Amino acid sequence: MSKYYKLGAGTIVKAVDKVSLEIADGEFVIMVGRSGSGKTTLLSLIGGLTKPTSGTIMIDGKDLWSLDDREQSRIRAEKIGFIFQIPSLITTMNVMDNVRLPTMFPNHRENVGREVVQLLELVGLSDKVGAHPSQLSVGQQKRVAMARALINHPEILLADEPTSDLDKATEGEMMSLLRKIHHGSVRTIVMVTHNLDLAKFGTKVYRMTNGLIERVESEDLRSTDLIGEPTT
Amino acid sequence: MRGTPVRTATVVIAVAVVVSLLFSTNVLTTALEHGAEIENARLGADLVILPPSFSWAYSYGRVNSSVSVVGPTTGIIWNGSSYNIELTYLPGDIVGTITTLTGVKDASPQLYAGTLNDSKQASKPLNMIAIDPATDFTVLSWLGPQQNSKLEGDQAVAGAGTGLVEGQELRWNGLTLRVVGILEPTSTSLDEGIFLPLGVAYRASQAALGTPDQFPFKPGQITGVLVRVEPGTSPPVIAQEIRPYLSAAKVLEASPLARTVGVETSGVAYYGLVVAGVMAVAVIVLIASVFSMTVNERRRQLGLFRSLGATRLFIFSSILEEVGAVALVGGIIGLGVGQLVVYFGELYLSAAFEVTLLLPPTVDLVPFIIQSLIFGVGIGALASTYPAFVASVMDPYEAIRRGE
Numbered sequence: 287m288s289k290y291y292k293l294g295a296g297t298i299v300k301a302v303d304k305v306s307l308e309i310a311d312g313e314f315v316i317m318v319g320r321s322g323s324g325k326t327t328l329l330s331l332i333g334g335l336t337k338p339t340s341g342t343i344m345i346d347g348k349d350l351w352s353l354d355d356r357e358q359s360r361i362r363a364e365k366i367g368f369i370f371q372i373p374s375l376i377t378t379m380n381v382m383d384n385v386r387l388p389t390m391f392p393n394h395r396e397n398v399g400r401e402v403v404q405l406l407e408l409v410g411l412s413d414k415v416g417a418h419p420s421q422l423s424v425g426q427q428k429r430v431a432m433a434r435a436l437i438n439h440p441e442i443l444l445a446d447e448p449t450s451d452l453d454k455a456t457e458g459e460m461m462s463l464l465r466k467i468h469h470g471s472v473r474t475i476v477m478v479t480h481n482l483d484l485a486k487f488g489t490k491v492y493r494m495t496n497g498l499i500e501r502v503e504s505e506d507l508r509s510t511d512l513i514g515e516p517t518t
Numbered sequence: 519m520r521g522t523p524v525r526t527a528t529v530v531i532a533v534a535v536v537v538s539l540l541f542s543t544n545v546l547t548t549a550l551e552h553g554a555e556i557e558n559a560r561l562g563a564d565l566v567i568l569p570p571s572f573s574w575a576y577s578y579g580r581v582n583s584s585v586s587v588v589g590p591t592t593g594i595i596w597n598g599s600s601y602n603i604e605l606t607y608l609p610g611d612i613v614g615t616i617t618t619l620t621g622v623k624d625a626s627p628q629l630y631a632g633t634l635n636d637s638k639q640a641s642k643p644l645n646m647i648a649i650d651p652a653t654d655f656t657v658l659s660w661l662g663p664q665q666n667s668k669l670e671g672d673q674a675v676a677g678a679g680t681g682l683v684e685g686q687e688l689r690w691n692g693l694t695l696r697v698v699g700i701l702e703p704t705s706t707s708l709d710e711g712i713f714l715p716l717g718v719a720y721r722a723s724q725a726a727l728g729t730p731d732q733f734p735f736k737p738g739q740i741t742g743v744l745v746r747v748e749p750g751t752s753p754p755v756i757a758q759e760i761r762p763y764l765s766a767a768k769v770l771e772a773s774p775l776a777r778t779v780g781v782e783t784s785g786v787a788y789y790g791l792v793v794a795g796v797m798a799v800a801v802i803v804l805i806a807s808v809f810s811m812t813v814n815e816r817r818r819q820l821g822l823f824r825s826l827g828a829t830r831l832f833i834f835s836s837i838l839e840e841v842g843a844v845a846l847v848g849g850i851i852g853l854g855v856g857q858l859v860v861y862f863g864e865l866y867l868s869a870a871f872e873v874t875l876l877l878p879p880t881v882d883l884v885p886f887i888i889q890s891l892i893f894g895v896g897i898g899a900l901a902s903t904y905p906a907f908v909a910s911v912m913d914p915y916e917a918i919r920r921g922e
């Protein structure tokens with residue numbers, strides 16, 4: 287599949303260029319690549335957040351973009367959990383409301399308070415139920431976002447640089463959390479990172495360069511692969 | 519989800535203005551129409567049909583036109599000579615004929631039945647005039663709005679200048695009549711009259727056959743017919759039409775006065791509705807652009823919602839709901855303002871145009887209130903469909919990336 291962007295007079299950015307990728311159930315895929323190499327775009331394509339310029343995205347054998355909006359929305363809500371690279375909490379809502387947001391649509395679920403608290407315990411923020419995003423550190427916000435991604439028990443977790451902007455210790459916590467989740471409810475994880483040290487956690491590692499993707503072994507990665515960091 | 523307070527206030531005010539305009543226009547128009555209806559009802563007859571001979575023996579009182587026949591009590595002076603009047607009558611069945619003519623809206627018989635000349639009951643002689651309550655359009659319309667405009671059995675209504683009071687019983691030529699209503703002052707002969715049902719007069723005449731002093735008329739006879747033509751029809755033309763049917767009667771045209779009230783009020787109503795319509799369009803554009811800005815600002819949040827599983831329909835309807843709620847608040851405020859406009863509008867209109875306004879009772883305002891609110895919310899909903907549509911078709915990833 288491909289995703290091209292037109293940038294004014296005839297310039298076309300091939301953010302994702304004819305990528306063909308199959309992710310099997312139970313994998314922990316790690317993607318590395320320079321800033322601007324197309325990682326976020328690819329993850330958004332996989333998560334059904336943007337329509338490919340060409341090609342198809344198949345989830346469980348179904349062509350995502352041939353489904354109607356309701357079915358697409360259900361997949362986004364229930365099958366996939368997405369952790370965004372950018373801060374993504376709704377600033378006008380407290381932690382509880384942020385985490386339970388995906389339960390509002392499209393199959394409204396009531397009484398999820400206990401589940402929210404359990405998830406916040408899992409990510410170590412059970413004391414922040416009533417806090418507002420502005421009262422949380424960046425790392426805490428990321429963990430709330432993770433709890434939100436997990437609230438509808440997705441099979442697939444897509445995490446876009448979940449450890450960026452975090453110090454080494456917090457990064458470590460985040461990674462062990464992801465691994466714990468991978469052996470728990472979530473079956474498949476796709477994680478984008480610029481930290482080559484984390485590649486070793488993946489069952490498969492891919493490297494993106496200018497919209498193209500290639501499979502690599504984590505031990506073959508060299509720091510020169512990521513010139514141009516920090517990523518955006 | 520909330521827009522900035524200033525923007526929300528703008529929308530509230532805009533909707534309030536349109537709703538208040540619509541509401542007040544509708545209420546004032548109705549008040550004018552009701553007022554005009556009453557005034558029209560009180561305009562009296564366009565034509566009066568009287569007996570052929572001595573028709574000049576009957577004067578007819580007029581406000582803007584004829585309201586009733588009045589008979590002389592003694593002789594009259596004409597061209598310097600005194601005549602003793604022998605009252606003549608028309609057959610009552612001509613009313614049916616006249617009513618069926620095209621262009622005739624109403625036709626109602628009247629009968630000069632005599633005079634009440636009894637200082638114990640009334641301080642001055644009063645004309646006794648029999649009317650047909652079923653077809654009457656010149657007399658009973660002068661009863662106040664609160665009074666029951668029915669006249670039946672041995673009942674009578676009395677003019678404002680008679681000095682009679684409601685509930686009073688009158689004895690006249692063997693009849694006992696109960697006064698059930700007092701007419702509003704008209705400055706015409708109506709003020710000096712007592713009006714009783716034709717049937718009662720005929721019954722009395724029947725019972726008193728052989729005493730022509732008391733009842734010179736026979737059952738079925740009438741003194742005249744008052745005719746009102748259809749709006750837009752010319753009285754002289756109808757008069758021409760009637761004459762061949764009534765070779766033995768005189769058809770007099772009442773003065774062709776003020777029928778302009780209706781026209782003026784429809785002008786006011788039209789103007790008000792056009793202004794409300796133009797403003798509604800402006801407000802729709804305003805709300806659409808205000809909420810397009812809001813949607814733009816919330817791009818990121820809306821994108822997040824969609825990413826987390828919100829359907830397009832959810833996004834679309836949540837924006838519609840929000841605008842609808844804001845518009846509803848505006849509508850409610852608009853109703854309050856509209857009520858003020860009605861109050862001052864009534865004062866202004868009645869002073870400036872000398873028209874009668876009859877405000878509908880509060881219960882009758884309910885449809886206007888509902889209509890105005892639906893209009894306000896409808897404007898909001900209509901205006902928000904564009905921004906709501908834009909918001910609902912955004913690519914979730916694009917929206918998050920481009921949003922602030």
Ligand SMILES: Nc1ncnc2c1ncn2[C@@H]1O[C@H](COP(=O)(O)OP(=O)(O)O)[C@@H](O)[C@H]1O
Nearest residue numbers: 291299301320321322323324325326327328518
């Ligand atoms: N919505 C967009 N419009 C235009 N260009 C875009 C858009 N999204 C991404 N791009 C471009 O596509 C390329 C890949 O971006 P992205 O996927 O964010 O890279 P990464 O996440 O690897 O840093 C970049 O050159 C970026 O500028």
Ligand SMILES: [Mg+2]
Nearest residue numbers: 325326371518
């Ligand atoms: Mg990125």
